[in-house]
Amino acid sequence: MKLNAQQANSLYGQDVKDRSGSKIGSVGQIWTDSSGEPTWVSVKTGLMGHKESMAPLDKARITDSGLAVDYDKATVKNAPAVDAGTEQPLDTAEIEQLYAHYRLAPQAPPTAGRGRAPSADGDLIRSEERLRVGTESQPAGTARLRKYVVTEDVHTTVPVEHDEVYVEREPIAARDARGMRADIGEAEQEMTLRAERPVVGKETVPVERxxxxxxxxxxxxxxxxxxxxxxxxADIPEPSRRRR
Incomplete structure (x- = not known):
C-alpha cells in the first residue's frame, strides 16, 4: 500500500486492527524506505511498556476505523519491537529480523545487465503503467431490528358441557303399588341444571430470541x-544486425 504524506500523518494515534478486524493497538511511528515510501509502522500494544511492535505496511489498508494490517494479532504482538517515540532509523539487523519474523523476502539489489551496447547517453529506459487495485471500506447502509405489535384474529373451539332434561315414565306394577300412597292433587319437582360456557384469558410468554x-x-x-x-x-543497419 502506498501512502502519501497526508495519509501517513493522519494515521498517528489511530487504531490498528488485524486481518480479522480485532484491535491490536494504535499507531506509534511510521518508517519510510530510501525513496520516502512508508513501509513499516510501530504499534502501541500496551503489553511491552515502552516498546512498540513493528508491522509491515505491505498489503495494509486504511479503513474508517484506522489501519488494518494483513496479519493476525499474535504475529504483530510477537514481532520485533522498538522504543516508543524513537526517531532512529532501522538498522540492517533490525530490518533482517523483521523480514524473518514476517517471512518476507527483502528486495534484491539490482543486477548488472549483459550484452549492452555502449552509449554516450546511457541506457534507454522503457516504462509502463501497472494497475494497482486495492479495496477501501465504506458505509453500505444501516440494518435495524424493530419490534412492533400487530393484532390478528384467532379462531379455535373448546368443548363445553350442559345438562339436558327429559322425562322418564316407568309403569308401576301391581305388586310394587302395595304400600304406595296414592294422592290426587297438585305437585311439582325441581332439578338444578348446569351448563359450561367458554372463558377466554390471555397470558404473555416469550417465544423467540x-x-x-x-x-x-x-x-x-x-x-x-x-x-x-x-x-x-531497434533500427539497426543490416550489415550490423546480429544473426541468430
Whole structure:
C-alpha cells in the first residue's frame, strides 16, 4: 500500500486492527524506505511498556476505523519491537529480523545487465503503467431490528358441557303399588341444571430470541481500466544486425 504524506500523518494515534478486524493497538511511528515510501509502522500494544511492535505496511489498508494490517494479532504482538517515540532509523539487523519474523523476502539489489551496447547517453529506459487495485471500506447502509405489535384474529373451539332434561315414565306394577300412597292433587319437582360456557384469558410468554448478526462475504468484482506501456524498436543497419 502506498501512502502519501497526508495519509501517513493522519494515521498517528489511530487504531490498528488485524486481518480479522480485532484491535491490536494504535499507531506509534511510521518508517519510510530510501525513496520516502512508508513501509513499516510501530504499534502501541500496551503489553511491552515502552516498546512498540513493528508491522509491515505491505498489503495494509486504511479503513474508517484506522489501519488494518494483513496479519493476525499474535504475529504483530510477537514481532520485533522498538522504543516508543524513537526517531532512529532501522538498522540492517533490525530490518533482517523483521523480514524473518514476517517471512518476507527483502528486495534484491539490482543486477548488472549483459550484452549492452555502449552509449554516450546511457541506457534507454522503457516504462509502463501497472494497475494497482486495492479495496477501501465504506458505509453500505444501516440494518435495524424493530419490534412492533400487530393484532390478528384467532379462531379455535373448546368443548363445553350442559345438562339436558327429559322425562322418564316407568309403569308401576301391581305388586310394587302395595304400600304406595296414592294422592290426587297438585305437585311439582325441581332439578338444578348446569351448563359450561367458554372463558377466554390471555397470558404473555416469550417465544423467540431475535438479534442482528453479520458475516463478511468475499466476492469477485471486475475492474476494467486502461494502462499505457512503452515499446522499444531497434533500427539497426543490416550489415550490423546480429544473426541468430
Amino acid at each position: 431475535v438479534h442482528l448478526a453479520k458475516e463478511e462475504v468475499v466476492e469477485e468484482q471486475p475492474v476494467d481500466d486502461q494502462i499505457r506501456r512503452e515499446r522499444v524498436d
